[in-house]
Amino acid sequence: MSPRRRRSSMGHPRSLVLAFIAVLAVSGCAPAGSGSDAAASFPENSAGPSAFRAPEAPGQGDANSTVDLGEVPVQSADLADRDIAPEPVQLRYPDIDADMEVEPKGVASDGQMEIPDDAAQAGWYEYGNAPADDTGTTVIAAHAGSEETPVGPLYALQDAEAGEQITVVDDAGDEHRYAVTEVQRMGKEGLDFTPYFERSGQHRLVLITCGGQWIPEQNSYADNIIVVAESLD
Amino acid sequence: MRKSLPLATTAVVGLAIAGSAAPAFAAEEAGASAHLSVLHAVPDLPVDVYVNGELTLDDFAPGDLAGPLELPGGDYEVAITAADAADDSEPVLGPVDLTLEEGMNYTAAAHLDAEGSPTVTAFENDTSELAAGEGRLTVRHVAAAPEVDIWANGDVAVEALANPDEASLELPASTLEAAVSLTGESEPVIGPADVEVAEGTTTIVYAWGSAEDGNLALATQSVGGMHSSPDGVPSGNFEVPAASSATPWAVGIGALALIGVGALAFGARAKARA
Numbered sequence: 001m002s003p004r005r006r007r008s009s010m011g012h013p014r015s016l017v018l019a020f021i022a023v024l025a026v027s028g029c030a031p032a033g034s035g036s037d038a039a040a041s042f043p044e045n046s047a048g049p050s051a052f053r054a055p056e057a058p059g060q061g062d063a064n065s066t067v068d069l070g071e072v073p074v075q076s077a078d079l080a081d082r083d084i085a086p087e088p089v090q091l092r093y094p095d096i097d098a099d100m101e102v103e104p105k106g107v108a109s110d111g112q113m114e115i116p117d118d119a120a121q122a123g124w125y126e127y128g129n130a131p132a133d134d135t136g137t138t139v140i141a142a143h144a145g146s147e148e149t150p151v152g153p154l155y156a157l158q159d160a161e162a163g164e165q166i167t168v169v170d171d172a173g174d175e176h177r178y179a180v181t182e183v184q185r186m187g188k189e190g191l192d193f194t195p196y197f198e199r200s201g202q203h204r205l206v207l208i209t210c211g212g213q214w215i216p217e218q219n220s221y222a223d224n225i226i227v228v229a230e231s232l233d
Numbered sequence: 234m235r236k237s238l239p240l241a242t243t244a245v246v247g248l249a250i251a252g253s254a255a256p257a258f259a260a261e262e263a264g265a266s267a268h269l270s271v272l273h274a275v276p277d278l279p280v281d282v283y284v285n286g287e288l289t290l291d292d293f294a295p296g297d298l299a300g301p302l303e304l305p306g307g308d309y310e311v312a313i314t315a316a317d318a319a320d321d322s323e324p325v326l327g328p329v330d331l332t333l334e335e336g337m338n339y340t341a342a343a344h345l346d347a348e349g350s351p352t353v354t355a356f357e358n359d360t361s362e363l364a365a366g367e368g369r370l371t372v373r374h375v376a377a378a379p380e381v382d383i384w385a386n387g388d389v390a391v392e393a394l395a396n397p398d399e400a401s402l403e404l405p406a407s408t409l410e411a412a413v414s415l416t417g418e419s420e421p422v423i424g425p426a427d428v429e430v431a432e433g434t435t436t437i438v439y440a441w442g443s444a445e446d447g448n449l450a451l452a453t454q455s456v457g458g459m460h461s462s463p464d465g466v467p468s469g470n471f472e473v474p475a476a477s478s479a480t481p482w483a484v485g486i487g488a489l490a491l492i493g494v495g496a497l498a499f500g501a502r503a504k505a506r507a
Contacts, residue, residue: 074297075297075299077439078452079427079428107364110464111364111463111464112466113463113465113467125463127365127366127460142468143468143470143471144469144471144473145473145474146471147471192462193463199458208468209468216472221469
């Protein structure tokens with residue numbers, strides 16, 4: 001597997017004064033994660049291959065003799081690298097003045113998506129689809145704000161409007177264009193992200209940040225702001 | 234020399250759905266048909282594969298994986314002949330009856346048993362949903378070899394796996410350094426080799442070939458689509474300053490005010506002490 005290129009986050013001017021108010025940042029947007037156990041489990045030889053049984057009912061295998069099998073794809077079963085689509089490296093959304101670096105992010109130990117600490121930096125869900133894919137969803141998320149960047153570029157996602165154009169650049173230098181179709185504000189409590197992390201169907205871009213009411217006790221916003229954009233390519 | 238199985242030992246492979254409930258994912262598969270892949274893991278024996286009497290795989294070579302075939306659930310007869318056979322009347326393996334259940338995923342492997350005779354084993358591939366960020370690694374022993382240990386990143390991950398058994402584990406997606414040794418030994422008989430355990434996917438690794446003939450090898454198969462979404466997108470652990478106070482001077486005043494409060498408090502304490 002080719003190692004994914006990881007970029008260091010951009011240096012942003014810090015303000016000591018701003019840092020003063022930012023000591024609070026702790027956990028996530030919402031303690032919504034049900035917590036998945038990341039440890040490997042080693043079940044005993046699971047189901048195992050089916051048992052052989054004595055021949056019986058001769059001729060039963062002919063029941064589907066008319067099935068048309070067509071051409072069967074054959075490939076070598078050698079260990080091989082998979083082709084990996086170029087990963088996104090830049091997100092440009094001029095109507096909300098967002099121009100951000102994007103880095104690949106996976107899943108944290110609590111089962112939630114990993115988000116770059118700095119709100120100026122966006123994270124691409126690396127297990128989902130890449131912008132060059134013809135199908136599925138490219139998910140890019142960023143904090144609404146952070147210590148380093150109190151007002152993150154995606155904080156303005158709540159002002160997104162249908163029809164606005166977004167460009168994602170991948171590390172092959174290709175630009176992928178999208179147009180906003182939906183802007184949603186969804187309460188995080190119990191929110192099912194399955195529809196936003198689809199890996200099949202029409203290719204699209206989903207941008208996610210947080211917004212709505214700030215809940216001091218949870219150190220988190222109450223909602224996710226989710227922008228869905230269709231591919232223009 | 235080609236080995237052929239005497240009729241008496243011709244195996245009828247019953248695909249008992251071993252205990253496990255149908256995976257939730259199965260319902261999403263198109264038409265809920267069954268998926269069947271065929272792995273050729275008998276060294277040095279190019280074959281033809283007939284399904285229900287029809288030539289389905291011509292000149293199927295060792296180390297190759299065919300499929301998946303999308304088939305309606307039901308019973309199928311699979312016969313494997315020498316590659317130059319005119320029809321399936323004289324199979325070198327089978328015919329075997331496969332019962333395929335809708336929504337399930339199978340791999341029929343033609344391989345050697347522990348003693349080196351060709352056989353067919355039908356494996357049911359686990360397509361149950363995986364946690365976000367995880368992949369499933371399934372290892373299958375289909376080689377003419379005694380029990381083996383499977384090593385992952387320098388540790389024994391599966392102990393004493395016998396032909397034709399399998400073992401599965403779910404772990405964070407990553408690339409593992411995999412090796413196979415005879416049970417209780419540390420010298421690899423296969424590998425080490427990098428195996429990518431892809432997210433949302435069952436990666437199946439077969440140890441195949443023959444220890445005696447010195448052609449043990451790994452074959453892999455990927456069955457995808459078991460991913461699930463993350464439990465959340467925690468993108469707001471920092472309260473963005475309200476628009477009016479987003480400018481540094483406003484925050485600065487706030488900070489000064491706090492310092493002022495601190496000074497007052499300090500003053501108060503100083504007074505009290507006085």
